[in-house]
Amino acid sequence: MPHYCTLIPGDGIGPEVAQAAVRAVEATGVDIVWRRAELNEAIILESGKTLPQYLLDSLNETRVGLKGPVTTPVAGGFQSVNVALRKTLDLFANVRPVRTLPGIKTRFEDVHIDMVIFRENTEDLYSGLEHEVVKDVVTSLKVITRTASERIARYAFYYAKKNGRKQVAAIHKANIMKLADGLFLRCCRETAQQFPEIQYKELIVDNASMQLVIRPETFDVLLLPNLYGDIVSDLAAGLVGGLGIVPGANMGETHAVFEAVHGSAPDIAGQGKANPTALMLSAVMLLIHLGETEAANQLQSAVEAVYREGKHLTGDVGGSASTEEFTEAVLHAIKA
Numbered sequence: 001m002p003h004y005c006t007l008i009p010g011d012g013i014g015p016e017v018a019q020a021a022v023r024a025v026e027a028t029g030v031d032i033v034w035r036r037a038e039l040n041e042a043i044i045l046e047s048g049k050t051l052p053q054y055l056l057d058s059l060n061e062t063r064v065g066l067k068g069p070v071t072t073p074v075a076g077g078f079q080s081v082n083v084a085l086r087k088t089l090d091l092f093a094n095v096r097p098v099r100t101l102p103g104i105k106t107r108f109e110d111v112h113i114d115m116v117i118f119r120e121n122t123e124d125l126y127s128g129l130e131h132e133v134v135k136d137v138v139t140s141l142k143v144i145t146r147t148a149s150e151r152i153a154r155y156a157f158y159y160a161k162k163n164g165r166k167q168v169a170a171i172h173k174a175n176i177m178k179l180a181d182g183l184f185l186r187c188c189r190e191t192a193q194q195f196p197e198i199q200y201k202e203l204i205v206d207n208a209s210m211q212l213v214i215r216p217e218t219f220d221v222l223l224l225p226n227l228y229g230d231i232v233s234d235l236a237a238g239l240v241g242g243l244g245i246v247p248g249a250n251m252g253e254t255h256a257v258f259e260a261v262h263g264s265a266p267d268i269a270g271q272g273k274a275n276p277t278a279l280m281l282s283a284v285m286l287l288i289h290l291g292e293t294e295a296a297n298q299l300q301s302a303v304e305a306v307y308r309e310g311k312h313l314t315g316d317v318g319g320s321a322s323t324e325e326f327t328e329a330v331l332h333a334i335k336a
């Protein structure tokens with residue numbers, strides 16, 4: 001039986017990196033059927049909808065998606081596609097592995113970074129509940145619930161246990177937001193007690209940000225509410241070389257959507273300059289999710305081999321290769 005996966009190439013550099021990722025997955029020999037679902041700025045503007053029904057139908061059928069970036073129209077008050085997808089499919093966990101790739105020059109020459117970030121995806125200050133009380137006075141509601149906090153905490157600890165990770169760090173600002181972050185922290189603590197084999201620690205988000213920059217190698221699994229998770233995820237991506245190489249996944253109970261964390265990069269779209277690494281490594285996460293561990297290892301090792309060799313890297317990571325040249329090098333490494 002083949003696997004069925006919804007492929008959303010997106011727009012901007014999306015189609016270029018999506019094509020590269022599809023070729024890389026297929027080169028592993030895994031039996032996968034792509035259900036292509038177009039979504040781009042023009043479709044959103046024309047239909048007036050962020051998520052067309054055919055896209056949701058496809059994801060409801062396949063339950064898994066590989067997604068390129070989609071430009072959010074500036075005018076018209078459209079929700080971002082990602083926020084809409086998360087809410088509609090209840091993709092409660094944003095998972096971002098952040099690892100040093102061999103051969104990439106970062107500020108941390110001799111440091112090996114290997115952390116996985118779990119960000120709660122559905123509430124916090126992203127609930128969109130804003131209100132102008134009187135002219136020029138606005139409130140924005142931070143919503144934290146036990147249900148969502150326990151769910152993300154269990155997910156992070158379960159991942160840590162399953163993947164031989166040693167430590168989970170809950171990151172918060174409960175010293176100031178005593179009720180909201182206090183509840184989040186309480187849920188993390190209670191969950192930690194159910195996983196005695198995993199070391200548990202807590203860090204206040206400002207200190208955590210500094211520690212991440214000074215000692216990134218000391219972090220293992222990070223567990224955060226939505227807003228801190230969003231910011232810390234990008235900070236962490238910067239530690240290993242930027243958004244072009246960091247994969248991501250939005251996971252729910254029933255659906256999973258894998259995608260690079262970068263946007264549609266209109267400044268380089270259509271020029272063959274995009275780095276497809278982030279989407280290829282998101283495809284590695286997809287393959288693991290589908291139970292295709294061998295294919296996942298093959299693709300991960302091939303990408304690492306191309307970085308180690310360092311001859312076919314794209315401009316954003318200091319090379320001069322095109323998307324096509326990088327992709328060919330990965331395909332060659334898979335075959336080798």
Ligand code: NAI
Binds near residue numbers: 259265316
């Ligand atoms: P961006 O991530 O598209 O670009 C930021 C900078 O990084 C640009 O200089 C770009 O050239 C570079 N870059 C990004 N990905 C790259 C790659 N794979 N290879 C080489 N260079 C890369 O962020 P920006 O400019 O803020 O957003 C552009 C559009 O993308 C906006 O419409 C935004 O709404 C949308 N967006 C979509 C996302 C999604 O669908 N997941 C996520 C973030 C933004």
